[in-house]
Amino acid sequence: MSKTELHQPMETFAYDDEIVKQFSLATIIWGGVAFLVGIICALQLADWHLNFGLSWLTFGRLRPLHTNAAIFAFGGNAIFAGIYYSTQRLCKARLFNDTLSKIHFWGWQLIIVSAALTLPFGITQGKEYAELEWPIDIAITLIWVVFAINFFGTLWRRREKHMYVALWFYIATIVTVAVLHIVNSVEVPVSWYQSYPVYAGVQDALVQWWYGHNAVAFFLTTPFLGLMYFFIPKAANRPVYSYRLSIVHFWSLVFIYIWAGPHHLLYTALPEWAQTLGMVFSVMLWAPSWGGMINGLLTLRGSWDKVRTEPVLKFMATSLTFYGMATFEGPLLSIKSVSALGHYTDWIIAHVHGGTLGWNGFLTFGMLYYLVPALYKTELYSKRLANIHFWTSTIGILLYIISMWTSGITQGLMLRAIDSTGKLVYPDFVETIVRIAPLYWIRAFGGTLFLAGFLVMCYNLYKTWQLAPKNQKQDLYQAPALSKAIPADDNNSGPWHRRLEGLMPAFSILVLLGIVLGSAIEILPTLIVHTYAPANSKVAPYTPLELAGRDLYINEGCYNCHSQMIRTLPEDVLRYGKASLPEESMYDHPFQWGSKRTGPDLARVGGKYPDLWHYRHMLDPRSVTPNSIMPVYPWLFDDKTDFAILTKKFSVMQSLGVPYTDDEVRTAPETARAQAMQIAQGLSADSPIKGLEDKKIIAIIAYLQRLGKNPELLNAAEKSEAQPAPEVQ
Amino acid sequence: MKQEILTQFPWPWLPTLALVIFFVFFIGLLINVSMRSRRPIFDAAETLPLQEAQKFGEKL
Structure with a gap:
């Protein structure tokens, strides 16, 4: 203690460890749910029968449940447990x-339950990692504000003047997640369970992936780095390797990460300057990421023997290794030529799961192995079981990522293979699925091993809890009150960053400025331009029935497997048609470019097949595409389309700038019924199919048949490309 | 068509500006943290997680 602190009166207090115990238990419970749903999804890709023909169990609806459970339920509860434990001790308050x-x-638990009760039933916004509908979005905002008040209030009341590096990462998390969530969730409700985002097309793509990548950054990286900076020194009983490096690491990471979002949109209709920005900053991101990894690993210098014997350190050191791997792979994938091969394939899935299972999962397990014995004042029940957990889960992760690397690169190479005559070597998309399907079984097995290891941990921690002494008294602590004066012998003459650490509001504002600057430069130019289409644009907005079908496409989660973005790459253009133009999705609230091709791209599927093909395809995909792994959708043939709500949908779209007339809004239901009758009569003429005019399948057919059908627009684009480029002013 | 869209985004210098802003900031940060006089303070900060609050009743 400094001389000043010695003269301050001692204050007695107790830490609130009950809340830490609660969040830790929630982490374990939701982790089990998230991993189990992930395995179900993996098995459904290996064998489509495991969709069971049930609407609430199809892959398209379960995959968002898995991602939300893994990130926000498992990851979120883990973050809160660790932040609340470490913050109290770092603040001595x-x-x-x-x-x-x-x-x-x-x-937070109520929000998770809401997700579980909505996503499997098709109630979704259709935006990745932001699928939850608007009432839940509001709840997330409110609970996040509660968290922020509780956290910053604790910092305000702290008895330790200097904010340790972990607290900087927590500040960055809280501030940035708030900005990301609010900006990405600006939407207009249609009903209690549906809304449309204010953004569309290219703008929505940029906002969504600014959000999506920074959700990874500031929900899955920065808080876990903060936890790493606390728990590794605690468990190793060693100081952090380099304070200097932690300052440089922190500010570089926070500044650079915010720009990386466009690396999800390379070769798409996003403007070139935005793509370049994303790529360059993504590659630069390698440096601060490895700075953090090095700082964490070198903290263990002098205690490497403990890594071998202590489960906490074993898991944490391995988590940092996976972090280093994922943060090398990410920048690599952000390079345009690498993205051309890997984007839309399972390589991205391998990258994601190396990070989430290896970095987030293992760090959380290490933290739980530290917390549970510490909170219950006992020893871990069995180090041998912890070792079994470690090796089982590690082998599981390796099987997962190696199988997905193989699958992704195989599929990528097959899809881009062009022979000497300029034709695709594998013209049918399903040929790639046949080749990679066996790897889906290996992936599912790897995930199952990971879950098995996790269950071993659950048993181990349960037995640890059982061993804990009952009726434990709460420990009381003492620490001097924080001096309000800054005397000369304190760090008044210290470096600017040292003084800044003591000024929590100033620190928080600087973090906010850092992320807002990057966000503004990246997003504002795109948002300011109201339209990407020239004045004589030939793009027509969706008809009422097409809009109903599009919303069903979103509800069923079709975007999880199908993209709608033909990239400016020869293999994409040869396979799917002309590269997608920005104005083709200008009325898509939300955009449907997609991020994965488990099935083929649908951007120009309109008119490619007759209505009867789509009818048979949705009833049983194998009837038209043998070897397809797509689920069956029998309920679309029984459930009725909601025509009545189309007036409201059109009205909301009109308010968002889609050029519908008032008459079109008013007559939307009737127009939709008329178009539906036309399609149904066409089907009846060609087959014994009758009575489908009010069923959802007709709306889906109308939507699919509309995709990419803009002949005047495409002809205008061809003429424009043939002319010399105008001068840029 | 692509050229027409790009004329609405006459900011090809934006990535360069972003890089300049970042490097000015980063180099300034490196200079500040590298000064030798800061070392004792950094040594103290590194041990913060290991400094537990005193338990009530324990003597210093």
Whole structure:
């Protein structure tokens, strides 16, 4: 203690560890759910029968449940457990308010339950990692504010002047996630369970992937780095390797990460300057990421023997290794030529799961192995079981990522293979699926091993809890009150960053400025331009029936497997048609470019097949495409389209700038019924199919037949490309 | 058509500006943290997670 602190009165307090215990238990429960749903999804890709023909169990609806459960339920609860434990100890203060802690906990669990009750039933916004509908978005905002007040209030009341590096990462997380969530969730409700985002097409793509990549950055990276900076030194009983490096690491990471989003949109209709920006900053991101990894690993210097014997350190050191791997692979994938091969394939899935299972999963397990014995004042029940967990899960992760690397690169190479005559070597998309399908079984097995290891941990921690002494008294602590004066012998003459650490509001504002600057430069130019289409644009907005079909496409999660973005690459153009133009999706609220091709791209599927083909395809994909792994959709043939709500949908779209007339809004249901009758009569003429005019399948057919059919637009584009480029002013 | 769209985004210098802003900031940061006089303070900060609050009743 400094001389100043010695003269301050000692204050007695107790840490709130009950909330940490609650969040830790929630982490374990939701982790089990997330991993189990992930395995179900993996098995469904290996064998389509496992969709069971049930609407609430199809892959398209379960995959968002898996991602939300893994990121926000498992990851979120883990973050809160670790942040609340470490913040109290770094601040030498109890959490700001017990009631806020309880609201935070129960509010977050309610949000997770809401996700489980909506996503499998098709209630979704269709935006990746932001699928939850608007009432839940509001709940997330409110609970996040509660968390922020509780956290910053604890910092305000702290008895340790200097904010340790972990707290900087928590500040960055709280500030940035708030900005990301609010900006990405600007939407207009249609009903209690549906809304349309204000953004569309290219703008929505950029906002969504600014959000999506920074959700990875500031929900899955920065808080876990903060936890790493606390728990590794604690477990190793060693100081962090380099404070200098932690300063450079922190500010570089926070500044650079925010620009990386466009690397999800390379070779798409996004403007070239935005693509270049994303690529360059993504490659630069390698440096601060490895700075953090090095700082964490070298903290263990002098105690490497403990990595071998202590489960906490074993898991944490391995998590950092996976972090280093994922943060090398990510920048690599952001290079345009590498993205051309890997984008839309399972290579991206391998990259994601190396990070989430290896970095987030293992760090969380290491943290739980530290927390549970510490909170219950006992020893871990069995280090041998922890070792079994470690090796089982590690082998599981390796099987997962190696199988997906192989699958992704195989599929990528097959899809881009062009023979000497300029034709595709594998013209049918399904040929690639046949080749990679066996690898889906290996992936599912790898995931199952990961879950098995996790269950071993659950048993181990349960037995640890059982061993804990009952009726434990709460420990009381003492620390001097924080001096409000800054005397000369304190760090008044210290470096600017040292002084900044003590000024929590200033630090938070600087972090906010850092991320807002990057966000503004990246997004504002795209948002300011109201339209990508010239004045004489030939793009017509969706008809009422097409819009109904599009919303069903979103509800069923079709975008999880099908993209709608033909890239400016020869293999894409040869396979799917002309490269997608920005104005073709200008009325898509939300955009449907997709991020994965488990099935073929659909951007120009309109008119490619007759209506009867689509009818048979949705009833049983194998009837038209043998070896397809797509689920069956029998309920689309029984459930009726909601025509009545189309007036409201059109009205909302009109308010968002889609050029519908008032008459079109008013007559939307009748127009839709008329078009549906026309399609149904066409089907009846060619087959014994009758009575489908009010069924959802007709709306889906109308939507699919519309995709990419803009002949005047495409002809105008051809003429424009043939002319010399106009001068850029 | 692509050229027409690009004329609405006459900011090809934006990536360069972003890089300049970043490098000015980064080099300034490196200079500040590299100064030798800061070392004792950094040594103290590194041990913060290991400094537990004193338990009530424990003597220093």
